[in-house]
Amino acid sequence: MSFTTTKHIELCCTNCGHRMVYEGRQTTCPRCGETILEACYDLEMLRQTNWVDQLATRKLGMWRYHELLPILNTEHIMTMGEGSTPMLKAQNLGVMLGLKNLYIKDERQGPTGSFKDRQASVAISVLRELNISEAVVASTGNVAIAYAAYAARAGIKLWAFLTSQVPGEKMREAALYGAEVIKVTGTYDATKAVAARFAQSKNLFLDRGVKTIAAIESMKTMAYEIAEDLGWRAPDWFIQGVSGGMGPIGVAKGFQELIELGLADKVPSIGIVQSEGCAPMIHAFKAGQRIAVPVENPQTLIATLSTGRPGRAYEILWSLMQEYGGTAETASDEEAFEAMRLLARVDGLSVEPATAVAFAGLFKMVRSGMLKPDDVVVINCSGHTLPVEKHILGDQWARQVDVSKVGQTISLPEEGLLSALEQVDTTVRRVVVIEDKLDAARLISRILQTRGQYRVEIAADGMSGLELVRETRPDVIITDLMMPGMDGFQVIDILKSDETLSQIPIIVLTAKELTPRERERLSNQIDALLQKGGFVDEELLQSIIKTLQ
Ligand SMILES: *Cc1c(COP(=O)(O)O)cnc(C)c1O
Numbered sequence: 001m002s003f004t005t006t007k008h009i010e011l012c013c014t015n016c017g018h019r020m021v022y023e024g025r026q027t028t029c030p031r032c033g034e035t036i037l038e039a040c041y042d043l044e045m046l047r048q049t050n051w052v053d054q055l056a057t058r059k060l061g062m063w064r065y066h067e068l069l070p071i072l073n074t075e076h077i078m079t080m081g082e083g084s085t086p087m088l089k090a091q092n093l094g095v096m097l098g099l100k101n102l103y104i105k106d107e108r109q110g111p112t113g114s115f116k117d118r119q120a121s122v123a124i125s126v127l128r129e130l131n132i133s134e135a136v137v138a139s140t141g142n143v144a145i146a147y148a149a150y151a152a153r154a155g156i157k158l159w160a161f162l163t164s165q166v167p168g169e170k171m172r173e174a175a176l177y178g179a180e181v182i183k184v185t186g187t188y189d190a191t192k193a194v195a196a197r198f199a200q201s202k203n204l205f206l207d208r209g210v211k212t213i214a215a216i217e218s219m220k221t222m223a224y225e226i227a228e229d230l231g232w233r234a235p236d237w238f239i240q241g242v243s244g245g246m247g248p249i250g251v252a253k254g255f256q257e258l259i260e261l262g263l264a265d266k267v268p269s270i271g272i273v274q275s276e277g278c279a280p281m282i283h284a285f286k287a288g289q290r291i292a293v294p295v296e297n298p299q300t301l302i303a304t305l306s307t308g309r310p311g312r313a314y315e316i317l318w319s320l321m322q323e324y325g326g327t328a329e330t331a332s333d334e335e336a337f338e339a340m341r342l343l344a345r346v347d348g349l350s351v352e353p354a355t356a357v358a359f360a361g362l363f364k365m366v367r368s369g370m371l372k373p374d375d376v377v378v379i380n381c382s383g384h385t386l387p388v389e390k391h392i393l394g395d396q397w398a399r400q401v402d403v404s405k406v407g408q409t410i411s412l413p414e415e416g417l418l419s420a421l422e423q424v425d426t427t428v429r430r431v432v433v434i435e436d437k438l439d440a441a442r443l444i445s446r447i448l449q450t451r452g453q454y455r456v457e458i459a460a461d462g463m464s465g466l467e468l469v470r471e472t473r474p475d476v477i478i479t480d481l482m483m484p485g486m487d488g489f490q491v492i493d494i495l496k497s498d499e500t501l502s503q504i505p506i507i508v509l510t511a512k513e514l515t516p517r518e519r520e521r522l523s524n525q526i527d528a529l530l531q532k533g534g535f536v537d538e539e540l541l542q543s544i545i546k547t548l549q
């Protein structure tokens with residue numbers, strides 16, 4: 001991105017209204033302990049700067065709205081072109097349903113095939129801004145995939161905890177991007193608890209799902225796009241299949257901001273749909289309740305929507321639906337699959353089951369008369385299922401944690417949980433990389449990150465490399481040969497002449513054409529020699545594993 005800005009963002013407590021300056025890491029309100037904080041921007045200033053005119057000149061993509069996203073410096077943005085997805089006017093489906101203005105917001109067209117790409121782009125950008133290089137996420141599938149892809153580009157190591165109900169294709173997709181996939185035999189809510197415990201015990205950054213500021217902030221960009229596409233107007237309805245509810249909460253917030261900016265006339269009414277076997281929000285809404293009764297054992301094949309405990313997010317959604325109008329429906333798995341086939345056949349859209357749930361709900365909302373023929377209706381076509389060829393990954397792509405016998409759902413006895421987590425091998429091996437080219441060092445670090453637990457430290461020249469080795473006593477040293485100042489040959493000589501360091505294995509990674517004499521000299525000192533440019537990651541990894549044995 002060519003533009004850089006520094007901006008002032010405040011956080012506002014969704015419970016008591018307390019305001020504080022946004023610094024990136026805050027998770028709770030210091031006054032009341034609330035864990036959902038909302039980002040607030042200087043909308044008045046934006047209104048005065050002719051923002052809309054500027055937008056017209058900007059490239060497509062979600063970050064065209066960067067002033068309203070929680071990144072302090074735009075240099076940290078990690079984008080893959082997410083956002084600006086098409087609003088397709090439903091053709092045959094609109095006719096079938098008698099809806100003249102049915103729009104399908106085609107979020108399948110994100111880089112990893114679901115609207116979680118928006119969330120991943122903002123969340124990973126925030127991690128970059130905070131200089132965080134390792135993170136933990138719990139997911140029903142798509143978050144893991146999207147985060148894994150963006151984390152790969154950002155050089156961030158990702159631990160993705162997935163409930164075992166997630167289809168294998170999705171787990172493999174996340175593994176393909178280099179995430180550490182941990183398959184938890186248990187519900188999604190139990191999986192979240194396991195991930196949180198893991199992050200805590202390893203002192204790693206934990207993504208808090210809908211509660212993470214990036215979540216709602218990213219989702220609201222759908223509102224901006226919808227309004228812009230409709231000529232800066234709000235539709236009458238926004239409909240989505242929901243799990244944690246961040247989509248509709250984000251979209252409502254987006255329209256609230258647009259109203260303040262003078263760019264929308266209202267917030268659309270919200271239609272939510274859940275799987276019959278896991279519909280805590282729908283049951284609560286229909287019963288007129290502000291608090292949802294948890295579903296402890298979701299009975300649905302549609303893992304994407306298997307949040308049994310929506311918690312505070314539902315309260316927020318409930319008040320939005322009270323204020324702006326709303327409706328809620330359930331759909332059985334069979335109804336969803338039927339909608340899936342229909343949508344593919346009549347409008348050429350192949351969607352994942354969680355998205356089909358929304359369409360099955362839409363049919364019911366039309367039938368019940370909630371949606372009127374002239375209403376402008378936007379439905380979130382939230383995701384596409386992308387299969388992964390099994391043979392690409394082999395069979396070692398996931399680690400396993402079984403908490404199904406430890407206790408019911410998320411009230412896990414502590415020892416049971418800890419011993420389950422011990423099944424995840426997290427032995428850390430320390431690696432010092434001495435390399436003056438930062439991009440090469442980053443690449444090495446990324447390769448190691450995705451293949452196990454390596455703590456990689458980088459030194460940019462020979463002198464500081466030696467210092468780092470003395471300080472950290474790594475398990476292995478990877479060094480370049482050509483570096484300014486002290487070169488690799490000298491570094492190796494010094495290491496080998498120091499009794500306390502001479503045992504540490506050394507791997508040389510170089511682009512230099514070695515003379516026979518140089519080869520000879522190195523052969524007695526080092527454990528592996530790899531030619532840069534020609535090396536593949538498997539080779540590097542195998543050399544390291546071999547030298548560690
Ligand atoms: C996450 C997800 C949902 C549910 O989203 P929330 O707004 O968090 O409830 C629906 N469909 C797909 C494809 C998803 O990935």
Ligand SMILES: [Zn+2]
Nearest residue numbers: 013016029032
């Ligand atoms: Zn508060």
